[in-house]
Structure formats: structure tokens, C-alpha cells
Amino acid sequence: MSEHTALVVGGTSGIGLATARRLQALGATVHVVGRGKQRLDDVAASDPELIVHRADGGNRAEISAVIETIGRIDWLIISLSGSEGSGSVADLDFDMLRRAFDAKFWAHLTTIQAAVPHLTATGSITLLGAITARAGMPGTAGIAALNGAVEALVKPLAMELAPIRVNGVSPGLVDTPWWSGIPDEARKAYFAQAAQALPTQRIATADDIAEVTVVAATNANLTGTVIETDGGARLVSMG
Template sequence: MPTTLVIGGSSGIGLAAAVRLSTLGDIVHVAGRDPRRLADAVGTHPALLPHELDAGDADAVAALVADLVEEYGSLDRLIVTLSGNEGVGALAELDLSTLRAAFEEKFWPTLAAVQVVAPHLAPGGSITLVGAVTARVGMPGTAGPGSLNAAVEGLVQPLAAELAPIRVNAVSPGYVDTPWWDMVPQDDRNVLFGEIAETLPTKHIATADDVAEVIVLLATNPNRTGTVVESDGGAHLTA
């Protein structure tokens, strides 16, 4: 059975991808820094194997990977789904220290995880990253997250060429209804999502499972490498 490591797999898109791959027969290890979310994830999906992990701690990531390699010999899939949407706002008001912190939470841990895991992936294995639509569309006020997600997505083609036959891809979501939005009261969120949906060609706000379906395709399809696939409801057409 394929062995998969999902970093950022305790909730949202990462958890949805982990569950899908587990259903397909993978041995799926999910790593996240929130023990409560990990416990909830495994309580609902007991086939998942949890690891409390701060993805920004390179030594901890290396130790986890070493343990998995000792147990399985190699890994087959790495999926990295880290959040980092800080730094939204007009250029004149952009807090560079906040944006630096966002890079520390998303870009650097993503690159470090790939660097640690890649030597231990089986031939034909895969790496799947998660960026965002802000990387490639001109939305005012998104220079911060746009640069962050462009950095993540910018890893795909050079790494796909360098690491072949390991495959490297990314998915680029738009608006997704995940726990990231829990800071917004539910009634306000419903209104906001309704307004956003009306601007999208699909008239649909994605679920985590919508995006996870694309991640699983990229992680498992042997003919896909070096691609960034949009899963944004057509936001890149209208922004």
C-alpha cells in the first residue's frame, strides 16, 4: 500500500485529501500542530495516523520523516497544505513583519519539507503543494499573500525537472469554506460567501473536498508533473 504524509493534514483541505487517499487504500500519516484538531480528525477517521508537528520546526520534520522511513523504507506521496494568508491589505499599509511571518509559516516550511522528504520518496512518487489564486491574478490588496503563494507555486516546475521521476504539482484554490473562516460569525460568513459566489462563473464556494479531489488527482496520476491546477470556481477569469 502507498504511504502518504500530509503536512497540515489535521483539518480543512489537508484532512479532506488525507481521508480521500485513505479511502483509496493509502497508509496516511497526518501532521499538524493543533492536538485538538488532530484528535478530532482521528476520532472521526480512525484509519489516519496522527503526528503533532510544528511544520516550521525543521528538526522535528526531519525526525518524523526519519521515523517513517525506518518503518516503511520509503514514502510514496508528500502533500503540504499550510496556511499563510496574513499580509492582506493595500501596499501603503502592508505590514512587512506580518508578511515575513506568513512566509515563515507557509513558504519556508513547505520548501524544508520537500527538501527533507524528496530523498526518501520511491521512484514515481509525488509531491503536491497548495498555493492560492492570489498567486496569478491581480486582486487589489493581495500583494502580500500573492507573493507568498507565487513563491510556493514557483517551486513546482524547477523541482519537477530536478526531482524526476518524482512528480511535483500544486493546486491553486480560490475561496474555500474551511475552518480558516471560523473567525467570521456563521451568519456573516453565509452573507459573504453568497456575495462572493455571485462573482464566480460557477456560482459556488468550494468545499475542502472539492479541492482535495484535485489534490488526489495530482498525487496519484502518473502522467501529471510540473503543473499548477486551479480549483477556484473560475476566480482567475473574473478578478
């Protein structure tokens, strides 16, 4: 039996899946939660060592049922997101922004509340925000507020839930399926332009962020911290 058990909610693609793979490589028993049957089937086929569950992290009954079947959890990683929330404040669709908060912020809180009774005393919670929370990029007021709300949970929960550790990871531009709504050529052109503005001169991969997420989840001396892994996006103008 593995020494540690991890649960990655939102773990069927992108950063979540890359994190699940890294945790499994460390020898943990890793459970992955996703909403879409096709993605879950794909993960079951490509990564049979990962244990997949179908549930919505924002649905208390569904996520609680999954957690009950798992039992003890050492490392909880919440990598829930959505494609909505961007746009200039003059044109911002508040109904869209509310859906974005439901999909990410409220789903984070719902999952945390369901999981806390099952976390070990030496366990951890790691939340995925985004650098929009502090970078000052035009056209991101809504999504910045969303990610700021997620990241604002870290410090108070680190104190409230201690000795359980609570941390956040704040990525910048990452080449993941989050961008799948943009045509390939347009996405490549944007990434090429953005990379030139970044100090690192590159767009991150999902595995870059997963590496940091694993540190946040597993390092016994790290709590109440949001780790910025953004290629320096917060340092430059990305507008």
C-alpha cells in the first residue's frame, strides 16, 4: 500500500493531470476527479495507474461521495477552472462572471469543505489560482477578481486548518487545453508574441506548473504561501 494518498480535483487534463502523474511517480496512490466522461476515459486508458472518478467539484453531494470512497487523504490538489471571466469591464457580462465564480471559486470552497474531515493532520491543500490576480493586465478585471478570491483563501485557511498545510500556486501563461477555444494559428501567434515579452522568453508547459504544485503539496515546511510561477508575467506589461 502506498504511504500517501492524493486527490486531484480537476485532474483529467492540463496542470491537474500533469500533477497527478508527478504524484503517482513519487509513489502515491492518486485519485483524479473530472466532470467529462470522455476525458476520464482517456485518462483511464493513458494512465491506468491513476484512479478516476466522475464528479463535479462544485456539487457537494457528488464530491462528498467520491471523498467518502477514498477515505484518508494526504494531499488535496484543486485544479478547477473554466474558460469564462475575461473581458473589458465596460463589456463584462456579469452572468458569465457569476458562472465563472461558480465553476472555480465556489467549486474550490465546496471541495475544501467536503474534504477537510478526511485530511490527515500532516496533509495539505493546494489551490490553483492565476497571476491575473496581481499582474494588472487590461481586460482581466473579472478573472483577476476570481483568481484573487481563490488565492485569498490560502492564508486564513492555513491558520484555521493548521497543522494541515494550505498553499496556492499562481501560474501565468501555460500551454494547456484552457486555450482550446482559440484557433491554433491565432494561439501560436499570441504565444510567440507573449513569450517575447516575458523575462523567461517562453510559455510554460503544464508540467512546469505541476512541478511547483507538487512542492506546494508535499513540502512539510510550506504553508500559507502562494507560489508565483508565471515566467515573470507580473513584472512586465502584457497588455
